[in-house]
Amino acid sequence: MVKKVVLVLVLVVVALWLVGRYTSSIEKKEMVETATILSQEYIKKYYNSEYIVTDYDIIHPSINSTIFLTGYIKGHEDVPIYITYDYEQKVVRNVVGPSWFIDNGK
Secondary structure, three states, X not given: OXXXXXXXXXXXXXXXXXXXXXXXXXXXXXXXHHHHHHHHHHHHHHHOOOEEEEEEEEOOOOOOOEEEEEEEEOOEXXXXXXXXXXXXXXXXXXXXXXXXXXXXXX
């Protein structure tokens, strides 16, 4: 009887953990999609260029609310452009790239 109760509890804990991980991955995907769209709009507005995201890194919320995006400007695929995005405030905080690109921003 005790073994059955322990087994049921273990199964419930595992199920809750799996549901939490699935929800977390959906939330991360939505955050990255929003960050990508807003970053592309920002680059279009302030630099009149098309930004292509190639990678990202989400900082754990206990540290701060930042997503680091890595990408390039269409036509300059070999030159990386880095964007710092705040996913709580939904704003681009910083753009880093070569001076020829950054100096031409509005």
